[in-house]
Each structure stands twice: as structure tokens, then as C-alpha cells.
Amino acid sequence: MQRVKVRADMPPGHVRTPAYLRGKIGVTERLLGPFPNPEDLAYGHVGQSLILHRVRFSMAELWGDAAEAPEDTLEAEIYAHWLEPVDAP
Amino acid sequence: MPHDHHDHLSPSGHPYRPDDDQPLSYWQTLEIAVxxxxVEKGITTPADIAVQIDAMDARNPAMGAKVVARYWTDxxxxxxxxxxxxxxxxxxGFDIGPLKLIALPNTATLHNIVVCTLCSCYPRNLLGLPPDWYKSRAYRSRTVREPRKVLAEFGVTLPDNTEVRVHDSTADMRYIVIPNRPGGTDGWDAAALxxxxxxxxxxxxxxxRTP
Structure with a gap:
């Protein structure tokens, strides 16, 4: 599975990437779409056609030492423009 | 300040819900105006709107239950x-409109749970309206951080070796968890399941439920 990093940006306006996932590294579990970008649609613009990733994160990655159970996982849908590739470790 | 409970509780012992005497909010006013x-421009009619509301109210968890039971038997x-x-x-045969749906099967070692931290995304076109708690800030914020504690409060305690996988419904997809088939149901047909x-x-x- 492809490793990806969620951009750590904090832009204003209608954003569909939850803040707690920004800057976090996960793996793309499956690809969906393309769908029109909801961050464009929210302002009445034509939505740019984007691939939607379902990204799987470990709770350890999201919450560090505060994780309730580090091996548990979380999956979320993240649009392609929010993701950066991660080099293999 | 008298605290006579007769002022606060109904005859059945529940607190009275305060009357909603507030003026319309900005968004309520906008919805009515739009x-x-x-209607004025002939794009829709009050009857069409009532039909849509009835169609949404007719959707309920029994539809999803039929999907799960068929998954178990077919x-x-x-x-x-x-x-x-x-x-x-x-x-x-279910009219789910434009719903995009992903099924999340549980296994002996994996338990799925769905939340929408950004708002209240829910597979309404299959399961009907979400429960109130699904939209609460507490459920939305805690489920991604301490899902096991949230599950325990719902009466679900999982073994440590079962992975909990939280699905944050952030965009276009909606989710239905496929629970494990209860034991003791061998030979049951889909309707009973x-x-x-x-x-x-x-x-x-x-x-x-277990038999």
C-alpha cells in the first residue's frame, strides 16, 4: 500500500480534511472517485476532479503516547490535493 | 427560587422541554426564503417537498438489516x-438515490465503528435519519480518540487482541458495518436473521442481538 502524508497546512475556509489528521502519515487503503473537489463546490465554483484516497492511520501515529490502543487504526477519506508522497523508510 | 419539582417534571417524571420561542436563525430564514x-419559480412544489420528506422518513434501519442478513446467507x-x-x-431493490456506500465487515479480530467528525454524514438513504447522539460533539470528538471507551459506554467491551478500526466519514462515501453473525443461528433464514x-x-x- 502507498504511504502518504497529509499536508500540515491550516488554510481558512471550507476544508474537508480534519485538523487532527494534518501532518500525519498513513497508507492508502483504496482509491475512489474521481469526485469534484468539495472545497471548490462550497463556494459555487466548478469542482476540480480529484481522486479520493481512503487513508489508514495507526492510532499511535495520530495520538502518540496518548493513544488509547496504539495498534488500533483509523481510516478517512482524503482528497489527492491534501496528500504528499512519502519515501520508503 | 422555588424548586417545586412539579414545575419541572411532567407527570411521567421527565423534564419539560423548553418551548422554542426564539426568533428564526439566519440559516432557518435563508432556507425558507430559498x-x-x-416554489414561486415553479422549480418545485410543496407537494414534491412533502413527498421527499415522507420518502426519507420511510427509510429505516430495517432496510440495512436485510442487507446484513443477506450478506450472512448469500x-x-x-x-x-x-x-x-x-x-x-x-x-x-432499495431506492438509495445517489448514495455511495462501503460495507465494512467485522471479523473475529476486527471491529469497525463509524463516525463523522466534520459534521454528521450517515447513510440516511439506507438507514434513515441518524440517532441524535451520532451528531453530538462528544460522540464525534471522542470516537476518533478513545473508541474503546466510547464502545464500553455503549455496552461493547472488546478483547485486547481485537483491532478497533474507526472510519471517519469525511467526504463522499457512506459506511455500513457488517457485524459478525451471532452464534446459534445455523440454518436460520435471512428474514429471521x-x-x-x-x-x-x-x-x-x-x-x-443473540438468539
Whole structure:
């Protein structure tokens, strides 16, 4: 599975990437779409056609030492423009 | 300040809900204005709107329960549901509109639970309206951070070696958890099995009933 990093940006306006996932590294579990970008649609613009990733994160990655159970996982849908590739470790 | 409980509790012992005497909010006013304009311009009618409200109210967890029971009893359907849950559900005859759906099967070592931290995304076109708590800030914020504690409060305690997988419904897809088939149901038909499937078991906050 492809490793990806969620951009750590904090832009204003209608954003569909939850803040707690920004800057976090996960793996793309499956690809969906393309769908029109909801961050464009929210302002009445034509939505740019984007691939939607379902990204799987470990709770350890999201919450560090505060994780309730580090091996548990979380999956979320993240649009392609929010993701950066991660080099293999 | 008198605290005579007769002022606060109904005869059945519940607190009275305060009357909603507030003026309309900005968004309520906007909704009424847009709706009236759409009617005035002949784009929709009050009857059409009532039909849509009735159609939404007619959707309920029993539809999802039939999908789960068929997953348990029909291997071809189970494969089709994993491949494309919306298509398989439509082919069962359910009118789910434009819903895009992913089925999340639990296993002996994996428990799925669904939340929408950004708002309250829910597979309404299959399961009907979400429960109030699904939209609460507490459920939305805590489920991604301490899902096991949230599950325990719903009465679901999982072994440590079961992985909990939280699904944050952030964009275009909606989710239905496929709970594990309860033991002691060998030979049951789909209709009998569907009666065991609860709404919460399809959100992941509950387990199916046991026979």
C-alpha cells in the first residue's frame, strides 16, 4: 500500500480534511472517485476532479503516547490535493 | 427560587422541554426564503417537498438489516457487497438515490465503528435519519480518540487482541458495518436473521442481538 502524508497546512475556509489528521502519515487503503473537489463546490465554483484516497492511520501515529490502543487504526477519506508522497523508510 | 419539582417534571417524571420561542436563525430564514423562491419559480412544489420528506422518513434501519442478513446467507451477494455496496444494495431493490456506500465487515479480530467528525454524514438513504447522539460533539470528538471507551459506554467491551478500526466519514462515501453473525443461528433464514440486526450494530456502536 502507498504511504502518504497529509499536508500540515491550516488554510481558512471550507476544508474537508480534519485538523487532527494534518501532518500525519498513513497508507492508502483504496482509491475512489474521481469526485469534484468539495472545497471548490462550497463556494459555487466548478469542482476540480480529484481522486479520493481512503487513508489508514495507526492510532499511535495520530495520538502518540496518548493513544488509547496504539495498534488500533483509523481510516478517512482524503482528497489527492491534501496528500504528499512519502519515501520508503 | 422555588424548586417545586412539579414545575419541572411532567407527570411521567421527565423534564419539560423548553418551548422554542426564539426568533428564526439566519440559516432557518435563508432556507425558507430559498424554498419559497423555488416554489414561486415553479422549480418545485410543496407537494414534491412533502413527498421527499415522507420518502426519507420511510427509510429505516430495517432496510440495512436485510442487507446484513443477506450478506450472512448469500456468498455471491456478500462478494458483490464488498465490491460495490451501493450497486449490490440497489440490486436488492432499495431506492438509495445517489448514495455511495462501503460495507465494512467485522471479523473475529476486527471491529469497525463509524463516525463523522466534520459534521454528521450517515447513510440516511439506507438507514434513515441518524440517532441524535451520532451528531453530538462528544460522540464525534471522542470516537476518533478513545473508541474503546466510547464502545464500553455503549455496552461493547472488546478483547485486547481485537483491532478497533474507526472510519471517519469525511467526504463522499457512506459506511455500513457488517457485524459478525451471532452464534446459534445455523440454518436460520435471512428474514429471521434480519430481526437480530440492530441499527447500532450497523454503526459499530453495538452488536447484533443473540438468539
Amino acid at each position: 424554498r419559497e423562491l423555488l 456468498a455471491d451477494f456478500a462478494a458483490a457487497l464488498i465490491e460495490d455496496a451501493a450497486r449490490a444494495t440497489r440490486e436488492m 434480519a430481526d437480530l440486526v440492530t441499527r447500532d450494530s450497523m454503526i459499530g456502536t453495538g452488536l447484533p
